[in-house]
Amino acid sequence: MNTIRLIIVAVGGQGNLLAAKVLGEAALAAGVPVRMSEIHGMAQRGGVVESAVVIGQAGSSLISDGEADILLGFEPSETLRALGKCHRDTVVITNLAPLPPFTVAIGKGVYPDLDRVQALIREKTKRLIAFDAVALAKAAGNVMALNMVLLGALIETGLLPITAEEVQTAIRTKTKADLAKVNLQAFALGMEAAQKAA
Template identity: 35%
Template sequence: MNRKTSIVLTGVGGQGVITAANILGKAAVRAKTNVYVSEVHGMAQRGGAVNCTVRLGNVSGPLVAAATADVIVSLEPVEALRNIMYANKKTKIITDINPVVPFTVSVGGEKYPNLDDVYKEIQSRAILFKIDALKIAKDSGAAITKNIVMLGALAAADVLPFKSDVLLETILGNIPVKYKDINKKAFNGGMKALKDL
């Protein structure tokens, strides 16, 4: 019972990061695991960088200390690197490979880095898993299920203290019937993509 699992979920406002964190928290309650989740609301949500943390097991609060994350799940590659301070050499970083270029690049003259450089730095500091979650989501029937694809990948990463079925059941229990099939495909697609790496 002394085990702690610290998860950082990150991405861009509107990608469903908060929803994913919430589902993960609900799954933990279902699995009778102690859990805390932290979220961002309000102004930070409007297209900005979003970061949620989920902590499971013998923990007293939702915040993750530096270099102590077990896994970082990112819905955007640059956001994965932005959260690298939570990673150590053993941390698994699962990221989608499709960039969302911030307006500070187009308007403010900032630069979106070369993705190979992004991946190189992540690999030098943690264990990197790249998947094309957007493609899997689209193939499943809706681009908007990218967050569910990422949850599938997380479930296959061997870090959660409960079974992947609990997570899938929680997802399916929280959406209207007509979307169940798409979400199931997305989740399984994410699991498969990570296992195939």
């Protein structure tokens, strides 16, 4: 099995750690080796949170700059910030609903134009799948299901040796019971969105 390296970037509180965990549980059920690493602590107070997911035989659980095969971004400016993790054949999936950092409000920096963000990512990588995942999470019933929407889009690409059924089972067993229905709906909407984007 080839090694596939996936980077997930998000803003603290967007639920990327749970997304990685669900993916890991699905990989366990699928018998696919996986190692993941994440950053906790101070970084979680509204800062950038990054998870690395390495699927396949490699021993490392870290991903160096320029070596991510897939970049899954929960926030468009964070996806752009993480572009250094990508190479020319990277597939990028991003939510398009912005969450401007506070520094913008106090005049320290300008939030990048969304069309330009997409054009830049398209120009430099193999493929971009971009859509408003927050709207889909809301449509599924809870804005917190953003992570499951993006997980749906990721699985739809078929780049991972993990099936939708395996992820759905993990969602059912590893996310809060009262949210499982919303999460499954969000996952389905994410798959649909990625299909349309194809």
